[in-house]
Amino acid sequence: MSVRQIVGLVAIGLSLVLLTVLHVVGADIDPVSGTLSDYALRSYGWIFDVGTTVLAVGSVTLLGPALLRRVTVPVEAICFGCWCLGLVVLTVFPRDPVGVPVSLVGEIHRFAAVATLVGLPLGALLTAARRPRHMLRVPARAVTVGALVCLAALVPFVISYLTGSPLKPYVGLIERLVSVGEIGLLLLVGLRLHRFAPARSPEQGRPG
Template identity: 35%
Template sequence: MRGLLATGFTAIGTGSAAMLTLHAGSDLDPLHSVISEYAFQSSGWLLPASLTLLAAGSALIAEALRRSGTDRWVVVLLLVWGASMFLVGAFPTDRPGVPLSLSGGIHRYAAFVAFLVMPVAGMLLARANVRFARAVRVLSGVALGALLLVVVPYVVRMFGIPLADQDIPAGLTQRAVVITELGVLALAGLSMLKPSARTSDRGVTPIMA
């Protein structure tokens, strides 16, 4: 169990570091530029690498949850999130102004699935009254709210109203979803770690669990 969690957190940490490195080496505006656009930068290969590592980390934490007896739907949703993130990285989006291709379509809908399932997994996990349940519930709620802001521009465009990412903080809302969902994933893993110490009736020296 601890080995799965340690490897999972290592994958998530490395994937997050790769994503930060990609952002640091780019001149794109993170307030308006969505993460997918970073694939066209000189270090664009870091994007699929990062997403693959995040997907692997999610799968490892899901397996640890399964072994701990967690609600199977939570496990399934984490696996779906990981698979979706892998597809997002494997199928790059289209360049701005280009009609939607098969790769771009898979990328878009896989991202939507990923963004949707993690908050649901978090809510289910919080209902089980696990450790950090309140924080998981809050992050899941924020992720759903941010996801709504991500979806609204697409709905507006469906009605023929031109709305470019530069007109709205599209990058900010998308990053809010990603960051909060990574927080949910991290807390899901941390919730399985027993308290490192127990306090005796006298409230004196703690011992390892």
Template identity: 35%
Template sequence: MKGLLVSGFAAIGAGSGAMLTLHAGSDLDPMHSVISEYVWQSAGWLLPASLTLFAVGSALIAEALRRAGMSRWIVALLVAWGASMFMIGAFPTDRPGVPLSLSGGIHRYAAFAAFLAMPVAGLLLARARIRYARAVRVLSGVAVGALLLVVIPYVVRMFGIPLSNDDIPAGLTQRVVVVTELGVLALAGLSMLRPAARRGVSPIMA
């Protein structure tokens, strides 16, 4: 199981490195530009590569949690998060100003599914009293709050009110969601590195 966790951390680290490299080589404003728009940059291939690595890392950590006897719901949510991350990368968003396409629609709903799955998994992990449960609960709460801020502009636009990402810190709120959810995933894996954490899992959640 330790091998699964170490491999999972390596995948998450490599994915984070690819994401940071993509941002460093772009002239987009991270405060207002959402991460999906970076796919149209010269090094845009790093976006699906990064998301695929996140997906691999999530799958490896989910398998480690399964072997440790963690709740099947938590394992399923981590797998769903990883699958959604892969789909986000496989189906790129549309260029700004272009009507929503099938690829753009899949991208959008896969992102929403991922953003929702990880905080729920985190709250279940905290309820199971894993090591770092308090930090996981806090990160999950922040992720939920930031997700609401991500969703509100879409709801506003549904009512015909013009609102562009230049009017709001759309990029910042989305990045808060991504960073906090990666934090939840990393802490979930770290909690399994020590035997005491595995013994402390609530049998109710197993």
């Protein structure tokens, strides 16, 4: 395991600890019906901001080769960039409180949430689809399945936000399940990303 991967794992582990503490401190928010962004509106919202920012740092560290286009092509790099940047935007532009008309800040928060949750699994799916033929299929298959599951899980999450949706009372629980799944996918991609590196041809390997 490389130093980059260790640093990324430590950062993601710290972010999970902070988000867990947030659930303990924010016991006034129902984890079934209340969203993660609701914590940011409380006096202890700084824990949410720090935890999310640290998660973004860990994501950049793990996905560094993809973001620098050494492993993936620009399309995948953009998708992973949406995940990393979207996490930061979510902390800078908080959601609107319940019952308050949607503001520009709230709209930015919504778009950032969509870009974040869609960007990671889509980038992972495209990365796995471009694997070299000779590469072991197990990592690519695991990433593909994980990405498809995360994308499928976004359907009930989006539906839960619709007016009159029967899933609305469970929006918080659905969001937490989606978030856990995406962090798991992040770890899988980040730790396996080196396996998706394009093979060098014999000509490329020869000194000039």
